[in-house]
Amino acid sequence: GENVEQHPSTLSVQEGDSAVIKCTYSDSASNYFPWYKQELGKRPQLIIDIRSNVGEKKDQRIAVTLNKTAKHFSLHITETQPEDSAVYFCAASDASGSARQLTFGSGTQLTVLP
């Protein structure tokens, strides 16, 4: 089955700096890669997702890049703000399969220092 590794487990940045979270996956058949943000005590919420035939996707201050050959993808947050502080999860899925299961990374606790 799929295995997703996520690094770092914790990340502290100064407000206004950029943050980068990296994930690797094992199953070359995976072709859908979402990122979820989870604030303390809240539900995970989708913030951005990408399909394997796209190398990069941006949405305002967040972007995701995908290197299918190396089987890794990254979340980039620019101009970080205190409200970006949360746990971020990457995930991978074989969208062509019928199961539609997501395999999640173990999460990154991002702290934006004022």
Place this chain on the structure above:
Amino acid sequence: DAGITQSPRYKITETGRQVTLMCHQTWSHSYMFWYRQDLGHGLRLIYYSAAADITDKGEVPDGYVVSRSKTENFPLTLESATRSQTSVYFCASSESGGWRQPQHFGDGTRLSIL
């Protein structure tokens, strides 16, 4: 995302007891999922369902039972609770069709087993 609701939000029970966590969605999504969230492990899939009366095991199914007699409901039962099942449980749902599979999560159930 009020379309998916979990109950109860908090539950304390004793080892050996049976407990059922409820999940209800109003979007008529085909797919529903149960995850458990433990520190250091991220979100791990317990069971999922592709449609009414169709369920399948995820990564950590032992000790859990699910059913799905109606599209909108997907209860999770711990038949004989153990302390290792103390966790936060999240239900999620997603639509069928297409490559994009955003999963919408409920608010979670925090379960403590004494």
